[in-house]
Amino acid sequence: xxxxxxxxxxxxxxxxxxxxxxxxxxxxxxxxxxxxxxxxxxxxxxxxxxxxxxxxxxxxxxxxxxxxxxxxxxxxxxxxxxxxxxxxxxxxxxxxxxxxxxxxxxxxxxxxxxxxxxxxxxxxxxxxxxxxxxxxxxxxxxxxxxxxxxxxxxxxxxxxxxxxxxxxxxxxxxxxxxxxxxxxxxxxxxxxxxxxxxxxxxxxxxxxxxxxxxxxxxxxxxxxxxxxxxxxxxxxxxxxxxxxxxxxxxxxxxxxxxxxxxxxxx
Numbered sequence: 001x002x003x004x005x006x007x008x009x010x011x012x013x014x015x016x017x018x019x020x021x022x023x024x025x026x027x028x029x030x031x032x033x034x035x036x037x038x039x040x041x042x043x044x045x046x047x048x049x050x051x052x053x054x055x056x057x058x059x060x061x062x063x064x065x066x067x068x069x070x071x072x073x074x075x076x077x078x079x080x081x082x083x084x085x086x087x088x089x090x091x092x093x094x095x096x097x098x099x100x101x102x103x104x105x106x107x108x109x110x111x112x113x114x115x116x117x118x119x120x121x122x123x124x125x126x127x128x129x130x131x132x133x134x135x136x137x138x139x140x141x142x143x144x145x146x147x148x149x150x151x152x153x154x155x156x157x158x159x160x161x162x163x164x165x166x167x168x169x170x171x172x173x174x175x176x177x178x179x180x181x182x183x184x185x186x187x188x189x190x191x192x193x194x195x196x197x198x199x200x201x202x203x204x205x206x207x208x209x210x211x212x213x214x215x216x217x218x219x220x221x222x223x224x225x226x227x228x229x230x231x232x233x234x235x236x237x238x239x240x241x242x243x244x245x246x247x248x249x250x251x252x253x254x255x256x257x258x259x260x261x262x263x264x265x266x
Contacts (some may be wrong), residue, residue: 003135006106007120010082010221011133013056014104017049018126021087021102024048029094043094046070049086053104057082067111069217080119081111083220088123089193098127103195105220113216113223113242121221123195132199134225140202147229150204152252155260158207161189161197165213174212177266184260198222201248202229208249208257210266219246234258 024045031043050070057066065081067073075081082104087093089100105121123132132147134140140147160181164174182188189206191197195218197209202225209226223233223241232254235241241248245266247258 003120003138006080007122007133007135007138009057009060010104010106010120011122011124011131013053014102014122014124015131016056017053017086017102017104018124020052021045021049021093021100022126025093025096029096031094043087043090045093046087046090049102050084053082053084053086053102064106065111067216069215073111080106080108081116082106083111083217085195085217085220088195088218089191092192097192099125099191099196100127100193101125101195103217103221105224107220111216113219114240118220118224121224123199123221123225125193125196132202132222132225134202134221134228136224136228138228140225140228142199142203147202147225148204149201149226149230149250150207152250153207155184155253155256156186158185158249158253158257159187159189160185160257161191161200161206161209163190163192163194163197163211163214167213170213177261177264180264181260181266194218195222198226198233198248201231202226208247208253210245210247210257210261212245212266213243214241214246215243223248 047070050068063078065076068084085103093100103123107116107118109116120135200206226248227233231248232251233248236245
């Protein structure tokens with residue numbers, strides 16, 4: 001199946017789920033469960049959104065695998081797997097902050113960022129009426145307009161996005177790193193939705209983004225969109241991005257930021 005057709009399906013599934021999430025938000029949001037800690041919540045809308053996406057994808061491509069945040073993973077026979085975050089930025093969603101997204105990506109190979117090849121992805125932010133899309137080799141777009149990362153700047157002029165773990169021990173360490181990095185950059189942004197942070201690197205709204213402890217569904221679509229806009233997206237050293245670490249930025253900015261983070265033992 002051509003990448004453009006895969007993207008059409010990703011965008012359609014993400015858009016439908018975003019519209020459902022928007023309706024549920026207007027009706028009132030209830031916490032359904034907690035995951036890694038008492039502040040790591042899942043809502044009923046997260047689960048409903050994922051089931052909708054799973055249904056849309058299964059109807060169109062029943063032989064593909066599915067790897068979502070809220071349900072069990074399924075293995076397909078096609079060699080393709082859909083990697084889905086039904087509501088990224090659930091805490092923003094819970095509080096009514098209009099900065100959350102539905103992220104849908106399709107990858108070739110096992111659902112492991114170290115080995116997969118992302119083919120297409122869509123990230124829909126209903127609150128801002130924005131849809132980010134990307135295909136391997138086909139560039140990335142925001143509402144149909146081609147994206148390009150911001151031009152290189154010195155690290156001292158870089159606006160850097162990041163995020164924090166839900167685990168207290170890791171948060172303490174992340175706070176130490178931010179305290180050391182803050183004097184070296186223009187400013188820090190912590191907006192609470194990893195997929196959108198990556199998309200904002202792609203659109204030039206921030207110069208860089210880094211984070212630890214992300215899951216594959218958090219960055220599958222966003223990393224592809226950032227790469228296709230000209231960003232370096234990577235893990236530590238020569239490693240691919242993954243749960244341990246992800247960094248995305250214009251290549252020269254990425255090099256500067258990584259060097260500073262190494263010195264901070266991030």
